[in-house]
Amino acid sequence: MAEAIALTPAQTIAGFHALSEPLRLQIIDALRTQELCVCDLCDVLDVSQSKLSFHLKALREAGLVIARQEGRWIYYSLNLPQFALLEQFLADFRRCGQARPGRPCA
Template sequence: MHATSTITPAFITSGFHALSDHLRIQVLELLRIQELCVCECEYLGVTQSKLSFHLKTLKEVGLVRARADGRWIYYSLNLPQLVVLEQYLAEYRR
């Protein structure tokens, strides 16, 4: 495995746990296209509180970033953390 302080058993476990929910995967798919604000939850057909919970989960593990703009928070992918999970899995191909 590559020597990176981000690759720890705790991060790997929490990262894959965050990816284990279908709604969070849908959120990541949307974030591949554009930033997302909780106010735009109609894309997913869920309440703002439910979307906020899932975005919080993704943010806590570091898979998404949050940026405040006025009273809204916009979320985007944190690609370096996704790459860490990808690198972890890549080790199994060797």
């Protein structure tokens, strides 16, 4: 039987904190369908490379994006398993509420 993987409290906090910034949500949306290099992200989002790098760092540290270097370019893509873990964190609350309405979750 496969063991369930869960985020630590610090990973959960980092993930939701990273998602709380509008520009980071735009970055995630831009990466939804394809891997992009920093220069493409700058063009798509119309932001400077320094500003973009700051936000990409937060997304990388939260494990939400993966960086891959090819030559002198760095390409970014979504780390979908990390999103699934955050989604699971929220789903656990939904299931708890459905199982025992009006009672605190244990």
